[in-house]
Amino acid sequence: MQIESLSGLILAGGQGRRMGGRDKGLEPFAGRSLIEHACRPLQGRVRELLINANRHLEAYRRYGDRVIEDREGGYQGPLMGIWSGLCATDDEWLVIVPCDSPDLPDDLVDRLWTGKGEHDIAVAHDGDRAHPVVAIIRVALAEDLEAALVAGERKIDRWYDRHSWCHVDFSDCPSAFANLNSDDDKAYLEARWASQAP
Secondary structure (H helix, E strand, O other): OOHHHEEEEEEEOOOOHHHOOOOHHHOEEOOEEHHHHHHOOOOOOOOEEEEEEOOOHHHHOOOOOEEEOOOOOOOOOHHHHHHHHHHHOOOOEEEEEEOOOOOOOOOHHHHHHHHOOOOOEEEEEOOOOEEEEEEEEEHHHHHHHHHHHHOOOOOHHHHHOOOOEEEEEOOOOHHHHOOOOOHHHHHHHHHHHHHHOO
8 A cells, every 4th residue: 555645534524413413523432532533544544634624623623634624615415525635635545434433444444445456436335335435536536526516416326336436345344334323323332332342
């Protein structure tokens, strides 16, 4: 893996509607903020760590090399965050992860890098379903994504289908991709972590 050609992006720009409008990335989880957990699999494995956020920017600046806002306002979804990240880096590749999956595997970046083969996009698959916001994307696709957004596209899967893409098998660790969409999710996963603690 050539770290000099790879940046990382944590998507933390959503509205957190299912969590009462709270900023999910800054939510405490198992003694740390969710953004800290999201940083873990990227730190030391990417040349630059970017965080896509649209509020509490000063708080997020403590965790990444740069904080980038959506290039267009209105909370338009993860594709807007991905495009903003693709436009913000000079590297050849961008690894993306969500801010609300605190247990992603430590070897995530290595496996996505190796698993992409000759494809332009590689998406993590847990053996049961794909996780489209855990992926590696060729930065040269930024212009095409801009055109798709201008045309009204907001579905990640449909944009991926425009390109050469593949799944990367993570069926050995499906629970690593659990994400927190609600307070109930958070409570369940914290309890699971506590039960597994030594």
